[in-house]
Amino acid sequence: MIPDVGAQIHAIARSRGGAAPAGWKRAAYTVAGSLLAMSHVAQSAAQPQQNALQPAGVQAAHIAKLWNLSLIVCGIVFALVLLATLVALVRNGRGLAAQPPATRPPELGSLTQPEHRTRRVVIGASVLSVIVLVGLIVADVLTDRALSRMPVTDPVRIDMIGAQWWWQASYPPQGGQPGFVTANELHVPVGRPVVVSLQAEDVIHSFWVPSLHGKKDMLPGIDTTIEFRADQPGVYRGQCAEYCGAEHALMAMLVVAEPPERYAAWVARQAQPLAQTTDAVALHGRDVFERASCAGCHTVRGTSATGTPGPDLTHLMSRETIAAGVLANTPENLAAWIKDPNAQKPGATMPAVPLADADRLAVVRWLTTLQ
Incomplete structure (x- = not known):
């Protein structure tokens, strides 16, 4: 509180x-x-932290190496500049310490006596700076080439749309399984390349999962792609990295990298239709969901709900979070989100759904069956 x-x-x-x-x-x-x-x-404390310094894939490893090199070089240059400044201050103070600062005459000796040693130092430092900068440019170009050379044989293909303020991920048919749509969470197999097709629904967004790759902008009307490979199993947090409106900071996603067999099992579950229930309260909640405005914005395969403005909820409870990473996916948070989304995520485009308490709890009861 x-x-x-x-x-x-x-x-x-x-x-x-x-x-x-x-x-x-x-x-x-x-x-x-x-x-x-x-x-x-x-x-959202249970979510993994974003950390570009702990790469979990070959692309992120290339970027981390470039960062480490740049940090070391710039750190050395910064230390040398500070050292040179300190030496200059000490030498200047030592030569004029006998007189108060206000009465010191200006030092004009360099006008009649050229400082050859100082000139050589300045020229040498300038040449060295140019060499260092060219070296960093070369390292940047080599890193960019390495990023573009990752083999993408037999990739997993995912279509992702960025919207204010959530992510929609569409998996096309694969391995004999029908395609399906999910939200704010990607599952990928470890060791297999992933090609994500990126689109923006409304404004400019930017796809960024720092443990797996760099940033890629998503522009309205322009299709782009990003390729990466997760080499270690784990859950990696991603974030929109381009300011896209009031709730830009609360537009997160999770990328779950799993062994191939677990990934295949997840795909098989997601491709299945709606899980049926015989719970009377849950069935009442489904009826309320279909009659209310919920069905106009959300899709639940196997029901009359076919709305597209909001996330597909067919397997809602298989996700760790709701509202693009704002809340843990629990019945209590679902009820609070349905009652007043803007209290949880100010500016959210989802309207509050005016339901009686019993009806709202019944809807939540039904949603929890969507495993």
Whole structure:
């Protein structure tokens, strides 16, 4: 729970014999906003961290090597510049220490006595800087070539659409299984190349899973692709890396890299139709879902719900999060999300669904059967 920061600040001011000034009120709102953002992070604390310094694929490894090289070179240059500045300050102070700064005459000796040694040092440093910069450019070009040379024989193909503010992933038919659509979560087999076709539905987005590859922009009306390969099993967090509106920071995804046999089992489950239930409460929830506005925005294969503006919910409970990584996928969070999405993700395009409490809980009961 977020504490009432404003009330606490006013209490502190009253204890000191006065009211909280306007500046304190602004500070209270700022701190409260920061705590709200931290609460969203805490709710998603179970998600893996994004870390470009821990590559889990060949593409990310190339980028990490370039980063390490650039960091070392720039660090050395920075240290040398600081050292040169320190030496200059010490030498200047030592030569003029006998006179107060205000009465020191200007040093004009270099006008009549050329400083050959200083000139050689400056020329040498300039030449060395050019060589270092050219070296970094060469390293950048070689890294770019290495990224484009990853073999993509027998790849997994995924079509991804970025929207405000979530991700839709479409898996075409593969291995005799029909295609299917999921949201905010990609599953890929370890050791097999993945080719993701990228599209933007509304504004510019950017696909970025730092443990697997660099960033790739998604432009409305322009199809692009990104290729990567996960060499280690695990769950890797991705993020939209191009500001795309109010909830840009809360537009995350998960990439789950699994051994080939587990990936094949996941594909088989996702390709299956709606799981049937005999639970009376859940069946009532399905009827409410189909009658309400839910069916106009979401698809659940095997029902009359065929909406496309929102995520496909056929296998909703197989996902770890909802609302593009904002909330853990639990019945409590589902109920809160249905009741008031903007309370959880301000600016979300999903409207609040006005349902009686019993009907809302029945809908949640049914959604939990969508395994």
